[in-house]
Structure formats: C-alpha cells, structure tokens
Amino acid sequence: MFKKEDLQETLPLEAGRSDLKEKFINSPLAARIRPQTLDEFIGQDHLVGPGKPIQTLIQQDKIPSIILWGPPGCGKTTLASVIAHQTKSRFVPMSAVDSGKKDVKSVIDMARADRSRRTILFLDEIHRFNKAQQDFLLPYVEDGTLILIGATTENPSFEVISALLSRCRVFVMNRHSEDELSQILVRGLEALSTETQKIGLGNGAKEHLLSGSNGDPRTLLNALEMSLDLARGAEACSSKKGPNMDPESVSHNISKRPKIITLQKAHIEDALQHRSLLYDKAGEEHYNIISALHKSMRSSDPNASVYWTARMLEAGEDPLYVARRMLRFAAEDIGNADPQAVILANAVFEACDKIGMPECNVHLAQLAIYLARAPKDNSAYVAYSKASQDAKETLNLPVPMHLRNAETPLMKNVGYGKGYVYDHDVQGKKSGQQCLPDELKDKKYVL
Numbered sequence: 270m271f272k273k274e275d276l277q278e279t280l281p282l283e284a285g286r287s288d289l290k291e292k293f294i295n296s297p298l299a300a301r302i303r304p305q306t307l308d309e310f311i312g313q314d315h316l317v318g319p320g321k322p323i324q325t326l327i328q329q330d331k332i333p334s335i336i337l338w339g340p341p342g343c344g345k346t347t348l349a350s351v352i353a354h355q356t357k358s359r360f361v362p363m364s365a366v367d368s369g370k371k372d373v374k375s376v377i378d379m380a381r382a383d384r385s386r387r388t389i390l391f392l393d394e395i396h397r398f399n400k401a402q403q404d405f406l407l408p409y410v411e412d413g414t415l416i417l418i419g420a421t422t423e424n425p426s427f428e429v430i431s432a433l434l435s436r437c438r439v440f441v442m443n444r445h446s447e448d449e450l451s452q453i454l455v456r457g458l459e460a461l462s463t464e465t466q467k468i469g470l471g472n473g474a475k476e477h478l479l480s481g482s483n484g485d486p487r488t489l490l491n492a493l494e495m496s497l498d499l500a501r502g503a504e505a506c507s508s509k510k511g512p513n514m515d516p517e518s519v520s521h522n523i524s525k526r527p528k529i530i531t532l533q534k535a536h537i538e539d540a541l542q543h544r545s546l547l548y549d550k551a552g553e554e555h556y557n558i559i560s561a562l563h564k565s566m567r568s569s570d571p572n573a574s575v576y577w578t579a580r581m582l583e584a585g586e587d588p589l590y591v592a593r594r595m596l597r598f599a600a601e602d603i604g605n606a607d608p609q610a611v612i613l614a615n616a617v618f619e620a621c622d623k624i625g626m627p628e629c630n631v632h633l634a635q636l637a638i639y640l641a642r643a644p645k646d647n648s649a650y651v652a653y654s655k656a657s658q659d660a661k662e663t664l665n666l667p668v669p670m671h672l673r674n675a676e677t678p679l680m681k682n683v684g685y686g687k688g689y690v691y692d693h694d695v696q697g698k699k700s701g702q703q704c705l706p707d708e709l710k711d712k713k714y715v716l
Contacts, residue, residue: 299490302460303347305354311486312344312449313442322440323348327355332387334410334417336395336425336434339442340554342485345420348442349391352418358387365397370405380414387416395419396428403430410436444484451479453486457493468497471533481541488541495540496532504530555586559594562637566595567602571641578637579630588629592618595636606646613639652714659709666706 304310307317307324316323326332332352337345346362353360361376373390380388392398398406409415410433417437421428425439445453454475461468470478478496482489558580565573581591596618599610617636621629671688675681690700703710 297491298457298460298494299487302456302490304351307351307355310344310348310351311452312445313348316440316442317348322438323352327352330356332356332358332389332416334415334419334437336419336421336429336437336439337442338421338423338425338439340444340484341422342483342487343442343444344486345442346391346393349389349418349420353389353391356387356389358389358416359383360389360391362391362393364393365395365402366393368392370402373402373405377409377414380409388414389416389418392417392419394421396421396423396425400430403433407432407436445486446484447479450482450484450486450489451475454478454489454493457490461494461497467529469529469531471531473534474532474537477534477537478541481537492537492540493532496536497530499536499539500530500532503536559591562591563594563598563602566598566637566641567645569641569645571638574637574641575634578633582626582630582633588621588626588633589618591633592621592629592636595633595640598640601650602645602647603640603643604646604649606644610640610643648715651716655712656714659712663706663708666708669703669706671702672704 307327310317315321318324335349335352337348339345350360350362352358359380361379363372363376376388376390395403406415406417410417419425419429419437425434429437458468458470474496478489478492482492558577562574562577562581565577578591582588592614596611596614599614603610614636617629617632620632670684671686671690673680673685675685681687688702690702692698692700705712
C-alpha cells in the first residue's frame with residue numbers, strides 16, 4: 270500500500286546522509302548497484318541508445334505516459350526510476366498487487382497539491398488492476414496530473430483497457446543477452462569486492478551463472494550474492510575443522526585469510542537450485558510456447574518439437590493439455606496425408622490420461638517426433654474454414670429437393686427425393702449430381 274513516507278527520492282544520496290547510506294549498504298546487491306542514469310543502464314539499446322525513443326524523450330523533457338512490456342527482470346522498474354531521476358520528477362512506485370483506488374487517490378492529491386514538478390506514478394504489474402481501477406486513472410493521465418508508467422509481463426493489448434492504452438506509448442523490453450549480463454556481473458563483482466577481499470570466479474562458474482540466470486539481472490545478482498555467502502560459509506566450516514582452535518590460532522588464521530574468495534561452479538549451482546522455468550500457465554508465455562511447439566511440428570523440426578514439449582512439461586503443464594493440442598494438430602496440419610497420425614495422437618492422449626506424469630513424457634515426445642516427421646496436409650482445415658463461413662452466412666438455404674428424404678406419401682408427392690440418383694447404380698459410382706444448395710453449387714472447398 271502507498272504511504273507518503275515511502276516516497277522514493279530520485280536524486281543521489283547526499284554525503285551527509287549517513288543513515289540512508291547505511292540502509293543502502295544493507296540492501297540486496299541488485300538494489301545497491303541499480304542504475305541512476307541512462308549511461309549506467311545496460312541493455313534495451315533499442316529504447317535508450319543514442320537517438321532512440323526514451324533517450325530522445327528525456328532529452329526533450331517530454332515524458333508521456335508509458336507502458337513498459339517485457340519479461341521479469343528486464344529492467345522495467347529501473348528504467349522508470351531513471352526516467353524520473355533524469356527529468357527531476359517526483360517518483361511514486363506502487364504495485365497493483367496490493368494497491369487500489371484509495372492509494373491512487375492519495376498520489377493524485379499529492380500531485381495536485383504540489384505542481385512545482387511532475388509526478389510519475391510507477392504502477393508495477395498494471396495488468397492486475399481491474400477495469401474500474403484502470404478507468405479511475407484515465408482523467409488524471411489525460412489532463413497530465415499524473416505521468417503513468419505502467420509495467421507488465423503480459424500483453425497490454427489484452428490486459429490494459431483500450432481507453433488507457435490509447436493514452437500511453439507502449440515500449441517493448443527484451444530479456445538481457447549473455448553479453449549484457451556479463452557487464453552487469455562485472456559491476457556486481459566490483460561492488461562485492463573491498464580492500465580486504467576480492468571476488469573471483471572458478472572454472473565454469475561464470476558460464477553457469479550467465480546461463481542459469483535466464484536473462485534476468487536480478488536473478489544473476491541475487492545468485493552471485495548468495496554464492497559469496499555459501500563460499501564464506503564453506504571457508505568458515507573448513508577453518509573450524511583445523512587442529513588448532515585456541516584464540517591465538519584463530520586470530521592468526523583470520524589475519525592470514527586469503528584476499529581472494531573464489532566462487533566455484535558448485536556455489537553457483539547451489540545458489541540457483543531453486544530457479545524455475547519461465548512459464549506461466551495462465552499468461553502470455555504459455556501461449557508463446559504452445560505456439561512454438563505447433564509451428565515447430567508444422568515446420569517438420571523434430572528437435573524443436575521435443576524441446577518445446579519438454580519446456581511445457583518440466584514447467585508443470587498438464588500433459589493432457591499438450592496431448593490435446595497435438596491431437597488437434599494431427600487433423601489440422603497432417604490430415605489425410607497420414608490418417609494414422611490422428612489415431613496415434615488419440616492413443617497418446619488416452620495413455621497420458623491413464624498414467625500421467627512423469628511416465629507419459631516419453632509418449633508425448635514420441636508423438637511430437639512422429640507429427641513433426643509426418644507429411645503435411647491442411648486441406649481439411651482450410652475446407653472447413655471456408656465452409657463454416659458460408660454456413661454462418663447461409664443458415665436458411667433449403668436442402669435441394671432431390672436430397673431430401675421422403676418420409677411420408679405427402680412429402681413424396683410434393684417432390685421430396687425426386688430425381689435423386691443412387692450413386693452405386695452408375696458406372697464408377699459417381700453420379701456427379703448437385704449436392705450443394707443452388708446458391709453455392711459452384712463452391713469448391715476442397716481443392
């Protein structure tokens with residue numbers, strides 16, 4: 270919940286403010302080295318580089334309301350803070366998870382009371398605000414009482430109401446590359462090092478840390494800091510096992526403590542062991558990955574198909590959901606090119622239903638490989654799409670009289686079934702008689 274005493278200063282800490290410096294020192298590493306300017310900001314060059322949109326807006330001092338859309342850890346909060354800092358704006362951070370209309374009203378009142386500088390309301394996870402809460406923001410964003418910077422991991426086209434979205438500029442932020450993470454790692458190592466200790470990385474430690482951070486600097490820095498704690502803990506345990514435990518010996522060991530603490534790959538592995546796959550079963554990444562699986566199978570790439578299948582299953586996806594999508598794919602993209610595909614997909618679905626995870630993971634991998642390698646034919650999908658459109662537009666077209674069933678003498682007398690040709694009685698068993706309504710008689714759904 271927002272409190273005025275929690276209002277964040279956007280100016281650097283003054284030398285005389287030792288109380289704030291002490292609080293800052295005790296903060297997590299990610300907070301201690303958080304960039305204050307665009308020059309310090311690493312990544313998102315398409316937005317903050319020379320001549321790019323956000324740098325240009327800051328230079329012109331024309332900050333509009335903004336939606337920052339990107340994966341966790343890409344720097345949305347940091348970039349919002351930098352914007353406020355470099356434009357000398359009042360920066361009010363708020364999370365949509367635990368804030369509401371009352372909290373927004375407090376910020377609006379504060380902004381109205383002091384118009385000497387702009388007020389930037391940073392609303393993290395803006396997609397968690399409901400329609401009424403987003404509607405409440407509208408007039409104050411529109412009249413400039415607030416500059417809104419919303420952050421979201423979800424597609425704003427679906428999660429932010431259109432009226433508010435139209436009053437904001439949407440900037441897409443990307444996951445950090447390993448090169449960018451390397452630069453952030455250097456800063457982290459420098460911040461952890463002191464005159465009495467230097468931090469180094471053992472063989473394979475850097476590579477494991479970079480790959481295990483999943484493009485997220487916060488994960489990287491938290492793991493780095495935890496790895497240092499683990500290394501110190503291991504060193505302390507090793508010292509306690511020594512033969513000399515008298516005070517003079519302990520004092521001597523401390524004075525001779527190595528100035529370089531090397532973080533080994535094992536420390537990094539322990540620090541990252543709780544890292545979870547980036548996959549939200551109710552969010553956009555869910556749809557991105559199932560789309561990747563579908564398109565990999567369509568592109569006849571069995572390696573990618575197995576990979577995306579594993580990504581979903583290892584992140585906890587329901588195997589029946591994966592099997593259901595593969596069953597649909599078998600008809601939509603393979604169809605009559607290999608009718609066996611639907612039979613196998615249905616069998617795998619039933620197997621997944623019977624035995625569940627983790628045993629059914631191999632069934633789904635087998636099916637993904639089969640579907641990727643199978644010949645492709647989407648004629649049934651295309652035919653139904655065309656026919657369904659005509660069906661919706663022509664719901665009242667009558668069935669041709671010769672195709673109707675004459676159930677009673679009266680129906681026969683009025684022409685039901687008259688002229689119908691029994692195809693088995695003609696040569697080749699194809700009469701060629703018209704079976705579509707007159708208005709659609711020349712339509713070709715199956716090419």
